[in-house]
Amino acid sequence: xxxxxYAELHPSVRMLGVLVKLWAKGEGVSGAQSGHLSPYALxxxxxxxxxxxxxIRLPCxxxxxxxxxxxxxxxxxxxxxxxxxxxxxxxLSRFFKFFSxxxxxxxxxxxxxxxxxxxxxxxxxxxxKGKGVSRLHIQDPFLVGRNLxxxxxxxxEGKLICRLWDAGQRLRAGELPIGLRLAQVAEGQVYDxxxxxxxxxxxxxxxxxxx
Numbered sequence: 001x002x003x004x005x006y007a008e009l010h011p012s013v014r015m016l017g018v019l020v021k022l023w024a025k026g027e028g029v030s031g032a033q034s035g036h037l038s039p040y041a042l043x044x045x046x047x048x049x050x051x052x053x054x055x056i057r058l059p060c061x062x063x064x065x066x067x068x069x070x071x072x073x074x075x076x077x078x079x080x081x082x083x084x085x086x087x088x089x090x091x092l093s094r095f096f097k098f099f100s101x102x103x104x105x106x107x108x109x110x111x112x113x114x115x116x117x118x119x120x121x122x123x124x125x126x127x128x129k130g131k132g133v134s135r136l137h138i139q140d141p142f143l144v145g146r147n148l149x150x151x152x153x154x155x156x157e158g159k160l161i162c163r164l165w166d167a168g169q170r171l172r173a174g175e176l177p178i179g180l181r182l183a184q185v186a187e188g189q190v191y192d193x194x195x196x197x198x199x200x201x202x203x204x205x206x207x208x209x210x211x
Contacts, residue, residue: 002066002112002141003040006047006058012084013050013058016091017043019180023092026179027163035153037160041138044112044148049095051115056084056094060115063141089171096168096177105161106134113141136160 007014021039024030032038037045050058059082086094107119109128118124120131127145131137136157140146149157167177 002061002063003043003047005061005066006112009059009082010084012086012088012091013047015088016050016095017046019088019092020046020095023167023177023179026182027167027177029156029160029163029179032151035151035156037138037148037152037156041148044138044141045099045110046095047112048110048115049098050084050091051112052117053094053098056086056091058082058084058115060112063113067142093168093171096164096171100161100165100168105136108137110136110138111141113139113144 003017007017020042021030024037024039024042029036030039030042047058050056051060084091104117104119107121109118109120109122109125109131111118111124114124120128120137125131125137125139125144128137128139128147129145130147130149135149135154136152138148140148152160163179167179170177
């Protein structure tokens with residue numbers, strides 16, 4: 001429900017989430033069963049980036065509103081009135097740049113619950129497991145002690161960092177990241193069964209890279 005509410009704030013939120021998951025699958029850096037981050041964790045990374053980017057500033061939704069039934073709190077997106085003027089390629093490029101050059105890997109915590117840049121040593125994360133280890137930290141927004149790096153193998157984390165950097169470099173050079181090229185070939189095997197229209201939109205947006 002929380003992720004759905006974020007997606008309802010503006011189409012760009014879900015668009016970036018779909019693109020990141022497609023890219024990660026194509027790069028082979030997604031899948032908890034294989035020692036990589038889950039699609040859920042990758043989506044949290046996308047939302048967190050949009051929260052803390054100074055040109056985007058996605059609102060931080062109150063997690064306490066999302067305990068219980070299947071529906072998002074009524075009128076939430078209308079109350080916030082937030083929008084994003086950046087295109088898909090700009091969003092994706094900024095996402096890769098943030099996590100490859102700006103994010104404090106090993107100490108900063110991806111936390112959509114707080115929606116601001118904080119370190120694992122800060123008082124907000126007293127319950128977070130594994131916070132003393134120099135690893136990628138992703139806090140579950142509901143189970144505040146759960147660190148979603150628990151499934152991430154060390155080698156997989158190293159690969160993720162390298163692939164994030166490579167994707168950012170390729171986009172800045174006007175190329176499509178390798179993961180999205182491979183995902184484009186296998187677009188019928190995506191994580192989100194409802195995202196087919198978004199995928200088509202994503203390819204149109206990514207045509208901007210080459211156009």
